[in-house]
Amino acid sequence: MLTTDPNDPRLGWGPGDEKPVPQNDVYLVLSEEERAKGFVRPVRRSYIHKTCGAVTTMGLALCETYARNPKFYGSTYCTTCQMHKPVGEFTWSEDGAVVGS
Ligand SMILES: [Zn+2]
Numbered sequence: 001m002l003t004t005d006p007n008d009p010r011l012g013w014g015p016g017d018e019k020p021v022p023q024n025d026v027y028l029v030l031s032e033e034e035r036a037k038g039f040v041r042p043v044r045r046s047y048i049h050k051t052c053g054a055v056t057t058m059g060l061a062l063c064e065t066y067a068r069n070p071k072f073y074g075s076t077y078c079t080t081c082q083m084h085k086p087v088g089e090f091t092w093s094e095d096g097a098v099v100g101s
Pocket residue numbers: 049051052053054078079080081082
């Protein structure tokens with residue numbers, strides 16, 4: 001589930017997880033209006049966790065939020081480790097760029 005409200009009480013924040021957890025119930029994304037202002041990075045659909053080598057694919061709204069504002073998220077989820085980890089541990093599978101850069 002997605003929200004554009006940064007004050008949504010269901011949002012989970014933090015630098016990362018130390019043990020496996022389910023994905024959050026709700027993730028914050030930029031509004032459609034904000035995303036429509038233009039992307040500063042390509043829209044990339046999946047990233048590789050450097051620690052485990054596995055690929056995680058995201059929904060389009062999350063990908064477009066990264067493309068609009070690459071620094072929007074401090075951590076992101078690896079579906080193989082089942083943990084949120086700092087974005088610097090991930091590279092985009094499409095072009096090898098570090099997530100968040
Ligand atoms: Zn991983």
